[in-house]
Amino acid sequence: MNFIQIADVHLGAAPEAGRRDDGQREKEIWDSFYKVIDICEEKQIDLLLIAGDLFHRQPLLRELKEINYHFGKLSRTKVVLIAGNHDYIRKDSRYLQIAWSENVYPLFETTLHRAVIEELDLAVYGFSYDRREIREARYDEAYAPRDMKYEILLAHGGDETHIPIKKAKLKALGYDYVALGHIHKPQMLLKDYAAFSGSLEPLDQNETGRHGFLLGEITEKGTQIRFVPFAKRQYIHLHLTVDIEMTHGALRGKIKEEIEQNGTAELYKIILEGQRDPEIVYDIEDLDYYGNIVEILDHTVPAYHYEQLYERNKENLLGRLIGHFMECEPESIEYQAMCEGVSAILAAMEERS
Ligand SMILES: [Mn+2]
Numbered sequence: 001m002n003f004i005q006i007a008d009v010h011l012g013a014a015p016e017a018g019r020r021d022d023g024q025r026e027k028e029i030w031d032s033f034y035k036v037i038d039i040c041e042e043k044q045i046d047l048l049l050i051a052g053d054l055f056h057r058q059p060l061l062r063e064l065k066e067i068n069y070h071f072g073k074l075s076r077t078k079v080v081l082i083a084g085n086h087d088y089i090r091k092d093s094r095y096l097q098i099a100w101s102e103n104v105y106p107l108f109e110t111t112l113h114r115a116v117i118e119e120l121d122l123a124v125y126g127f128s129y130d131r132r133e134i135r136e137a138r139y140d141e142a143y144a145p146r147d148m149k150y151e152i153l154l155a156h157g158g159d160e161t162h163i164p165i166k167k168a169k170l171k172a173l174g175y176d177y178v179a180l181g182h183i184h185k186p187q188m189l190l191k192d193y194a195a196f197s198g199s200l201e202p203l204d205q206n207e208t209g210r211h212g213f214l215l216g217e218i219t220e221k222g223t224q225i226r227f228v229p230f231a232k233r234q235y236i237h238l239h240l241t242v243d244i245e246m247t248h249g250a251l252r253g254k255i256k257e258e259i260e261q262n263g264t265a266e267l268y269k270i271i272l273e274g275q276r277d278p279e280i281v282y283d284i285e286d287l288d289y290y291g292n293i294v295e296i297l298d299h300t301v302p303a304y305h306y307e308q309l310y311e312r313n314k315e316n317l318l319g320r321l322i323g324h325f326m327e328c329e330p331e332s333i334e335y336q337a338m339c340e341g342v343s344a345i346l347a348a349m350e351e352r353s
Pocket of ligand 1: 052053084085086156181182183
C-alpha cells in the first residue's frame with residue numbers, strides 16, 4: 001500500500017510575497033493542493049493522509065464543496081483527514097455540513113476514532129481539534145489495537161500548547177506509521193515510523209528550506225517514507241557583507257546577482273552586514289530589483305576610524321560617547337547605538353561648520 005501525506009496546507013492564508021505579488025501567493029497554495037490530488041490520480045496512490053490545518057481558518061461551505069468534488073473524482077485514492085488547531089471543529093463547523101464523497105473518511109470526532117478501509121486492510125486512527133489549544137498529551141496512550149493488517153495514526157500537534165508529543169511514547173504505540181502535522185518544517189521524528197510532512201508551501205519568511213509532501217509505502221516488510229520537494233517557491237535568507245568600498249550601485253548589482261544564482265522565482269530576506277562607507281545611506285526600496293524581497297535588514301555599521309575620532313575629541317561629547325562604548329562587541333546593541341550616535345553628532349558638527 002502506498003500513500004501521500006500532507007499537512008498544514010493552510011488554504012486561505014496569504015503569505016508575504018514581496019512587491020511583485022498581486023495576491024497570487026494565496027492562489028498558489030490552492031494550486032499546490034490541487035496538484036497533489038492530481039498526483040494521487042496519476043500515480044494511482046492508495047491513500048491520501050491530511051494531518052490537520054488543511055485550512056488557515058474556518059473553511060467556507062463553497063470551499064469544501066469544491067475540495068470534495070476534487071476528492072470525489074479520484075478513481076483509486078482514499079482520503080483520510082483530521083482538523084487541526086487552525087481549522088478546528090466548532091459546533092457550526094462547515095466540515096460537519098458536507099456530504100463527503102464515499103472515498104473520503106473524515107475523523108472529525110474529538111476522541112480517538114478510526115476509519116476502516118477494507119480494500120486496503122487498513123484502519124486509520126485519529127481525532128480532530130475542537131478548540132485552538134489542547135495542552136494534554138493525548139497521543140501518549142493512543143495505542144494501536146492491532147486487529148487490522150495495517151494501522152496508521154493520523155495526528156496533529158507537537159508543541160506545548162498543541163498536544164505535546166514524546167518520541168518514546170509515540171514509538172510504544174505500535175502503529176505501522178504515525179502521520180504528523182502541525183510543525184511546518186519537514187521532519188522525520190522516528191525513522192520510517194513517525195514524520196511531519198511540514199507545510200506543503202512555506203507560509204512565512206522564516207519557513208526556509210524545501211517544502212512538499214511525504215511519499216510512503218507500507219508492506220509486510222515494513223514502512224518506508226521519503227520527502228518529496230514540491231512547493232512552488234521557497235524563502236531564502238541571504239546574508240551579504242558590505243565593505244567601505246561598496247557603493248549603492250555595487251550593492252544593488254550584488255543582490256541582483258545573488259538572486260539570479262538562487263532563482264528569481266524564490267522569495268528573499270536580505271540581511272546586510274559589515275562596515276559601510278559612513279557617507280552612504282542604502283535606499284532599501286531601490287535594492288529590490290525583481291520585486292521578490294520580503295524584507296531587508298540593514299545591520300551594517302558606518303566604518304569610522306573610532307580610535308582617531310576618540311583621540312581628537314576626548315574633551316567633548318563625541319569623545320565621551322566613543323570612550324564609553326568603544327570596547328563593546330561590534331554586533332551588540334550598544335555598539336550600534338554608538339555608531340548611530342557618532343553619525344548624528346558628526347552630522348550636527350558638519351552643519352555648524
Ligand atoms: Mn497546527
